[in-house]
Amino acid sequence: MNTSAWTSPPSLTARLPRRRLLQAGGLIAFWAIIESFAATHHWPVPGSLVGLGLLWLLLDRGILPSSWVESGADGLLEHLMLFFVPAMLALVDHPEFLSLLGVKLLLAVLFGTVIVMCGTAMIVEIGFRIGTARHARAR
Amino acid sequence: MPALAKAVFWAIATLLIYFGARRLNVGRPCWWTSPLLVTWVACGVLIVALRTTYHDYLIGTHWLVLLLGPATIAFAVPIHRHRQLIRRHWVVLTVGVVVGSTLAVVSSWLLAGAFNLTPEMRASLLPHSITTPLAMATSSRIGGVPELTAVFTALTGLFGAAVGETLLSRLPFRSSFARGALFGMGAHGAGVAKARELGQEEGVVASLIMILAGLLNVIVAAVVAAN
Numbered sequence: 152m153n154t155s156a157w158t159s160p161p162s163l164t165a166r167l168p169r170r171r172l173l174q175a176g177g178l179i180a181f182w183a184i185i186e187s188f189a190a191t192h193h194w195p196v197p198g199s200l201v202g203l204g205l206l207w208l209l210l211d212r213g214i215l216p217s218s219w220v221e222s223g224a225d226g227l228l229e230h231l232m233l234f235f236v237p238a239m240l241a242l243v244d245h246p247e248f249l250s251l252l253g254v255k256l257l258l259a260v261l262f263g264t265v266i267v268m269c270g271t272a273m274i275v276e277i278g279f280r281i282g283t284a285r286h287a288r289a290r
Numbered sequence: 291m292p293a294l295a296k297a298v299f300w301a302i303a304t305l306l307i308y309f310g311a312r313r314l315n316v317g318r319p320c321w322w323t324s325p326l327l328v329t330w331v332a333c334g335v336l337i338v339a340l341r342t343t344y345h346d347y348l349i350g351t352h353w354l355v356l357l358l359g360p361a362t363i364a365f366a367v368p369i370h371r372h373r374q375l376i377r378r379h380w381v382v383l384t385v386g387v388v389v390g391s392t393l394a395v396v397s398s399w400l401l402a403g404a405f406n407l408t409p410e411m412r413a414s415l416l417p418h419s420i421t422t423p424l425a426m427a428t429s430s431r432i433g434g435v436p437e438l439t440a441v442f443t444a445l446t447g448l449f450g451a452a453v454g455e456t457l458l459s460r461l462p463f464r465s466s467f468a469r470g471a472l473f474g475m476g477a478h479g480a481g482v483a484k485a486r487e488l489g490q491e492e493g494v495v496a497s498l499i500m501i502l503a504g505l506l507n508v509i510v511a512a513v514v515a516a517n
Contacts, residue, residue, distance in 0.1 A: 175360070182360040196512045197427045199362035200505070206366035217370060224364035227357065231479060232326040232444075233308050234358045235422045237351040239330050239444055241437030243337050244344040256411070259401040260418055260442050264450045266397045267419050268457055268476030271390035271499075276468035278382040 174223025181206070293349065300342070300350030307332045321452045324480070326444055358423040365501045372494050382467060383495075387503045390475035394419035395507075414438040417507055418446045421478040424504035431508075431515040443478070450477025451484045470495030475503055 189198030413434035429439035473481030474496030486493030
């Protein structure tokens with residue numbers, strides 16, 4: 152799996168692997184069908200989320216062999232960042248962010264990120280140590 | 291230029307810049323050659339230089355944004371691939387995801403309050419720690435602007451991936467789980483790439499934490515929005 156490798160260099164395949172494109176196309180078709188259902192039936196959760204659950208169920212039950220979707224899914228996730236760059240460019244319509252507001256938002260993002268990183272790592276480290284200690288005692 | 295030619299031009303320009311940026315990042319891998327940052331800035335400069343409106347740009351590239359949907363579905367594959375690790379360590383993964391998401395939401399809420407941001411800005415900021423497609427889905431359900439959320443989320447990833455190692459070198463976290471969780475929860479996609487450099491288990495834990503935290507947030511937002 153190669154989920155948006157932003158800093159590590161991704162393997163640059165010069166030729167387009169046909170299998171990967173075909174599988175990605177299949178996933179896109181699967182998404183389009185589910186999304187049209189979601190739109191007509193006014194689902195409260197995004198159609199893509201239902202699709203994720205459904206695909207996982209198909210894989211988990213062994214109905215769909217994972218080799219049928221794996222390469223396409225990895226391909227889509229590898230280029231994830233390309234898909235949201237156009238959304239991020241909405242900023243060109245908002246010159247007001249080049250002001251104190253932008254600085255405030257940037258600071259909120261920076262402080263928040265440090266808090267989340269430290270707090271999460273701490274709780275997981277504690278949980279992991281408790282878990283391994285219990286494991287050792289059980290043995 | 292006719293509308294169709296314009297749309298095709300922006301689609302091709304974006305793709306060329308993106309693949310060029312990837313090549314650049316292979317030659318010189320560091321945070322400021324990240325394809326995300328380079329593509330974003332280069333496309334932004336081009337739009338402003340050619341006096342194009344965002345509306346016109348999006349006509350040519352909206353189909354790329356739509357691909358976030360199938361990409362979200364694709365997250366089922368890594369979840370299935372690492373099912374054994376999930377089954378064995380579901381408690382610690384759940385604790386990490388729940389605590390991490392709570393910290394992310396509470397800290398953004400308080401910081402937005404401290405900086406006197408509008409409710410719309412605050413809602414756009416809340417999901418900034420989760421993976422972008424799910425952050426945008428969450429944002430639209432809680433009264434935020436998904437495009438702004440995409441910006442905040444990308445900045446979170448870039449910053450988190452850049453400072454994560456410094457934090458780890460100063461903090462006493464030894465387990466690969468804590469190190470992976472720090473990157474997966476704090477810096478989503480960019481963090482996962484960084485965690486992979488630390489080790490295989492770190493990378494897997496980071497990607498699972500990222501996906502599960504994203505799912506938790508969208509589902510909670512959908513429930514909140516429905517009530």
